Amino acid sequence: MPTIVNTTPLAIATSFNDANDNRPVMVDVNHVSMVFNMASEQLNSIKEYVIAIAKRELMFKEFRALDDVSFTVRKGDVFGILGTNGSGKSTMLKVIAGVLEPSEGTCTINGNIAPLIELGAGFDMELTARENIYLNGALLGYSRKFIDEHFDEIVSFAEIEKFLDMPMKNYSSGMVARIAFAIATVIIPDILIVDEVLSVGDFMFQQKCEQRIQKLIKEHEVTVLIVSHSNDQIERLCNKAIWIEKGHARMMGAASEVCRMYRLLGGHVGSQEAESKVVEMINRDISCPDNIVTTLCGDDRYSSAAKLMKSVPTKRNDIVILAPGDSIPSCVVASSLSGLIECPFLLTKQNSIPNSTADLLKTYNAGKIIVVGDVENEGIKRSAHDHGLKGEISFIAAENPQNLSAAVYDFGSALADASWSNTLILVKSDQNGDFITQLPYAYANKASVLITNEDGKLSDKQKAILSEVQNGEVLSFGISAQDLENELGLSQQNVTVHDFLDDGPYNVNCHFTEWQLTHTDHKISAETALVASVWDPFDALLVGPYAAHNGYPCFLEDPQDLDSVCRMFILLDDLKGAVSKMEVLGNNSLYTQLDKQVLAKAVTHAKNKTLRNAIGSITH
Numbered sequence: 001m002p003t004i005v006n007t008t009p010l011a012i013a014t015s016f017n018d019a020n021d022n023r024p025v026m027v028d029v030n031h032v033s034m035v036f037n038m039a040s041e042q043l044n045s046i047k048e049y050v051i052a053i054a055k056r057e058l059m060f061k062e063f064r065a066l067d068d069v070s071f072t073v074r075k076g077d078v079f080g081i082l083g084t085n086g087s088g089k090s091t092m093l094k095v096i097a098g099v100l101e102p103s104e105g106t107c108t109i110n111g112n113i114a115p116l117i118e119l120g121a122g123f124d125m126e127l128t129a130r131e132n133i134y135l136n137g138a139l140l141g142y143s144r145k146f147i148d149e150h151f152d153e154i155v156s157f158a159e160i161e162k163f164l165d166m167p168m169k170n171y172s173s174g175m176v177a178r179i180a181f182a183i184a185t186v187i188i189p190d191i192l193i194v195d196e197v198l199s200v201g202d203f204m205f206q207q208k209c210e211q212r213i214q215k216l217i218k219e220h221e222v223t224v225l226i227v228s229h230s231n232d233q234i235e236r237l238c239n240k241a242i243w244i245e246k247g248h249a250r251m252m253g254a255a256s257e258v259c260r261m262y263r264l265l266g267g268h269v270g271s272q273e274a275e276s277k278v279v280e281m282i283n284r285d286i287s288c289p290d291n292i293v294t295t296l297c298g299d300d301r302y303s304s305a306a307k308l309m310k311s312v313p314t315k316r317n318d319i320v321i322l323a324p325g326d327s328i329p330s331c332v333v334a335s336s337l338s339g340l341i342e343c344p345f346l347l348t349k350q351n352s353i354p355n356s357t358a359d360l361l362k363t364y365n366a367g368k369i370i371v372v373g374d375v376e377n378e379g380i381k382r383s384a385h386d387h388g389l390k391g392e393i394s395f396i397a398a399e400n401p402q403n404l405s406a407a408v409y410d411f412g413s414a415l416a417d418a419s420w421s422n423t424l425i426l427v428k429s430d431q432n433g434d435f436i437t438q439l440p441y442a443y444a445n446k447a448s449v450l451i452t453n454e455d456g457k458l459s460d461k462q463k464a465i466l467s468e469v470q471n472g473e474v475l476s477f478g479i480s481a482q483d484l485e486n487e488l489g490l491s492q493q494n495v496t497v498h499d500f501l502d503d504g505p506y507n508v509n510c511h512f513t514e515w516q517l518t519h520t521d522h523k524i525s526a527e528t529a530l531v532a533s534v535w536d537p538f539d540a541l542l543v544g545p546y547a548a549h550n551g552y553p554c555f556l557e558d559p560q561d562l563d564s565v566c567r568m569f570i571l572l573d574d575l576k577g578a579v580s581k582m583e584v585l586g587n588n589s590l591y592t593q594l595d596k597q598v599l600a601k602a603v604t605h606a607k608n609k610t611l612r613n614a615i616g617s618i619t620h
């Protein structure tokens with residue numbers, strides 16, 4: 001799985017065609033690189049440092065904080081600099097402010113600069129705010145007379161009247177930011193540089209600063225450069241922006257367009273090809289109704305589970321299965337057991353039953369609550385009592401997933417009124433994606449799930465379980481059919497093994513979805529597809545009952561991993577436009593509005609493509 005954030009310029013990057021712009025260039029950054037020499041090992045004291053130098057042991061390695069960055073800022077521009085942490089934004093501003101000399105390239109400035117770069121720089125924290133206003137003003141080149149004349153204005157803007165004679169070391173970072181901003185903007189500079197200072201103050205002060213910046217821009221045509229982590233702030237204030245990633249310029253242009261691309265791709269991982277495809281998809285001229293992609297989740301994983309379970313009718317409600325929502329393997333085997341018994345399954349905390357779970361449990365009024373997990377926890381019993389739940393609580397517990405899955409198998413086998421099908425599912429204990437992928441199938445087919453260790457090894461008990469299967473099938477996630485045959489000789493028991501060994505959880509998910517469509521009686525209707533995340537799978541732990549009941553397939557995707565997003569495009573194409581809607585099992589912060597728009601466009605695009613192909617085949 002890729003872990004590298006792309007740094008190459010985006011194919012759609014525009015170098016802001018300003019050939020017809022006659023406004024004077026105020027900042028000209030021309031092929032600027034900034035190289036820092038960093039000690040290759042960490043030394044904890046000056047003594048260690050001196051010894052290392054004397055012994056010639058200290059090695060330095062070069063670090064390019066900025067690599068060949070060029071742009072121009074014209075008079076009256078409000079220019080935003082975006083990028084993930086450590087991408088070189090502050091370094092860029094320091095080069096522009098003249099604090100750092102670029103290692104390569106040039107930076108030309110036209111006019112005087114008011115730099116608001118490092119919070120507290122230019123202040124002596126032992127001095128009072130009153131003294132610091134004079135000190136900082138002197139550093140910025142203001143005369144004493146000028147400061148005398150503007151003193152009240154600075155104090156009133158910074159709202160520090162009551163604290164003027166207090167040493168600044170007692171000030172909060174927000175108060176320091178206020179004074180710094182007030183002093184820097186008391187004159188009308190040609191160029192104002194603002195680095196994150198706005199994000200330190202409180203909301204009211206941020207608004208006040210923004211208003212002053214707007215005034216400087218409108219009334220005095222001041223040129224402003226702003227670094228901010230807030231996309232919204234850049235979009236609100238700036239007309240132009242650059243996105244710098246790990247020292248490289250990725251995109252430059254109209255602030256709204258750069259912000260949109262940064263929202264879509266900033267900090268995401270994935271191949272360049274995947275990135276281009278996602279950009280191509282979002283830029284397609286496809287109009288989609290709002291409700292193609294919706295989110296299905298509660299306030300937390302427990303209420304998400306309750307919400308999904310509430311919509312699933314179960315055959316019997318006298319038994320309810322619970323599993324701790326922070327132990328995915330426990331939930332996986334608990335889900336298969338609930339499929340076997342055809343009873344509800346809900347999530348609990350390790351020590352207590354959360355309200356959302358308890359509320360639904362009350363409606364079932366179950367006589368028996370079975371908790372599947374790694375320990376028998378008395379806290380659950382106390383909590384059930386506190387919630388006024390009447391059911392008798394029992395535990396299926398084992399210290400590791402291998403033993404727990406075997407214990408759940410044994411429990412299910414001993415039931416008088418239910419029996420496992422002759423399908424067994426094998427999943428490795430650390431594969432969250434595969435866990436989620438198989439949940440609906442295991443639930444719907446009364447398949448028992450055996451969890452191996454991380455290396456795909458089965459315990460002796462698990463081997464004994466497999467040795468008893470006759471005329472059945474094993475769906476193996478991550479362990480090859482050949483390895484299983486070599487170890488267990490399953491073919492002699494007339495057991496067929498289907499293995500799903502693809503590279504990464506998304507390919508496995510695709511392969512398994514396609515296999516279900518063609519090889520099994522478990523009918524899935526792809527009209528609505530569920531989408532779950534591998535990195536935050538907790539809202540999807542109840543996908544088994546929900547997907548099985550509705551016949552929905554469950555796809556895996558991570559909006560932050562662009563290769564997985566592209567895998568979804570392929571899956572939608574493979575399903576030939578059968579998918580009309582998607583329900584995302586995950587909180588809203590994981591899938592942004594833009595991520596959902598990408599999915600909605602992909603769904604519509606696959607539909608349109610199928611339609612076009614169908615029309616094409618009729619007309620030819």
Ligand SMILES: Nc1ncnc2c1ncn2[C@@H]1O[C@H](COP(=O)(O)OP(=O)(O)OP(=O)(O)O)[C@@H](O)[C@H]1O
Nearest residue numbers: 036037038065083084085086087088089090091092
């Ligand atoms: N004086 C320095 N010596 C060595 N490395 C430095 C120096 N200044 C910055 N860096 C490194 O250069 C990279 C870019 O830093 P910079 O502060 O410009 O990033 P940034 O985009 O402003 O980050 P953030 O969003 O976290 O404020 C970082 O990896 C940082 O550690």
